[in-house]
Amino acid sequence: MIAIDTNIIIRLLANDEPAQYKKAYTVFNTQEIFIPDTVILETEWVLRYAYEFSPKEICDSLTKLFGLKNIHLSNPASIFQAIDWHRKGLDFSDALHLTQCQQHKKLYTFDKAFATKAKKQSNCIVELL
Numbered sequence: 001m002i003a004i005d006t007n008i009i010i011r012l013l014a015n016d017e018p019a020q021y022k023k024a025y026t027v028f029n030t031q032e033i034f035i036p037d038t039v040i041l042e043t044e045w046v047l048r049y050a051y052e053f054s055p056k057e058i059c060d061s062l063t064k065l066f067g068l069k070n071i072h073l074s075n076p077a078s079i080f081q082a083i084d085w086h087r088k089g090l091d092f093s094d095a096l097h098l099t100q101c102q103q104h105k106k107l108y109t110f111d112k113a114f115a116t117k118a119k120k121q122s123n124c125i126v127e128l129l
Contacts (some may be wrong), residue, residue: 001031001032001033001034001072002027002032002033002034002035003033003035003036004027004033004034004035005039005040006039006042006046007020007044008024008103009024009035009039009043009065009075010023010027010043010047010051010056011023011024012025012045012065013043013047013065014047014051014122016051019077028068028070031070032070032072033070033072034072034073034074035041035071035072035073036074037068037073037074037075037078037096038091040073040074040079040096041092041093041096043062044058044062044086044093045092045093047061048092053065055086056087057089057094058086058092059077059083059086061085062079062083063083066079066083067072070119075099078096078099078100079096079099081095081099082095082096082097082098082099083095085098085099085121087120088117088121089117090114090117090118090121091113091114091117094111094114094117094118098121098126101122101124102122102123102124103124104124105124105125106124106125106126106127107124107125107126107127108127108128108129109126109127109128109129110128110129114126115127115128
């Protein structure tokens with residue numbers, strides 16, 4: 001199994017550099033691939049800011065990519081939950097943070113939008129400090 005960096009995923013999803021896209025495509029079609037959570041987080045950020053993907057486009061792209069049989073994630077349930085919460089309006093990074101706090105009673109934040117959007121999404125209460 002190999003691991004990949006953010007730019008490999010970006011080349012595949014954005015298809016903006018033909019030579020690199022071809023190499024990324026080949027890797028995705030011939031290798032067992034591990035994608036670290038940090039790469040997933042960075043991928044969402046790059047797709048949103050550099051490529052102006054909408055939340056729906058990001059969620060659809062990541063869901064399809066992570067659904068491939070040769071893709072391995074450290075915690076697939078957590079990643080798919082974050083994608084679902086992002087689809088429902090949570091910022092992706094906030095959603096990913098929240099998925100990793102499920103065994104805790106509260107997650108404190110200064111981010112009012114996060115606290116508001118996270119209501120009733122999780123057993124972990126997102127509370128303003």
